[in-house]
Structure formats: C-alpha cells, structure tokens
Amino acid sequence: MDESLFQTTSTDNLRFLLLLTGPDMDLVEEQLQHLGVSHIGYGVMPKHYPLMEKALFDTLQDTLEDRLTPKVKESWNTVYTFMSVTMMQGAFASLKAEVASSKRQ
Ligand code: HEM
8 A cells, every 4th residue: 555645634535525526435435324224223332433433543553564554544534534434324314214204203
C-alpha cells in the first residue's frame, strides 16, 4: 500500500475518499444503510460496533505487524468509522420509520 496516498487527519482522509469515489459514494452510503438494517435482524446493537472495531484492529495488528504504521491505522480508522456510522444511521432511520408507522395504525 502506498502510504503517501493517505493524509494525516480523518477529515483529510474522508475528503480524499470522497474525491476518489465521487458520485459512487451515494450508492456506497445506501448499501451501508441497508447493511445496517440487516444487522438489526442479526441482533447487532450500537454497543457491538466498537467491539468489532477492536477485533478488526487486533487482526490488522497480527497480520500487518510493523506495516501497521500510524498512517495506515488512521486510514483504517477512517474507513471503519465511516462504515459503522453509516450502518447505524440506516438502522436508526429504519427503526424510526417503523415506530412512526406503528403510531399511525
Ligand atoms: C463496519 C461494520 C460491519 C460490516 C461492514 C459488516 C458486514 C457484514 C456483511 C457484508 C454481512 C453479510 C450478510 C449481509 O449482507 O447482511 C454481515 C453479516 C453479519 N454480521 Fe456484520 N458487519 C459489520 C459489523 C458487525 C457487528 C458490529 C456485528 C456484531 C458484533 C456483526 C455481526 C454480523 C452477523 C451476526 C452476521 C450474520 C452472519 C451469518 O448469518 O452468517 N457485524 N456483516
């Protein structure tokens, strides 16, 4: 992996990610929101996302060893944060819609 591709802060990383993906990001967001909804069905709650993050970083550490530099770690952190927040947004929006429709009945 070419580390020079990655910037130093999460905001810079996100800007770079948006630049690379362009309009495709809307589709990525939509898919992740759906994935968040399917995770409700698997019994996944918000408190589980940090546990998954720890498992991911432990695995990255075991696999990459000294190649898991601070920049690479920060980049993975940006990706995981973006994915998990978007999944939780999708899950929350779906629960909100479900509650609103049950109130109408
Ligand atoms: C960024 C975070 C995550 C991503 C990208 C992700 C991705 C996926 C994907 C692609 C699937 C395949 C099924 C589907 O498409 O619905 C899946 C299934 C599943 N995930 Fe996640 N997941 C994430 C977080 C979590 C967390 C936090 C948990 C709970 C600790 C979890 C538990 C599960 C379970 C139980 C299944 C079903 C497995 C099965 O039925 O074989 N996931 N996940």
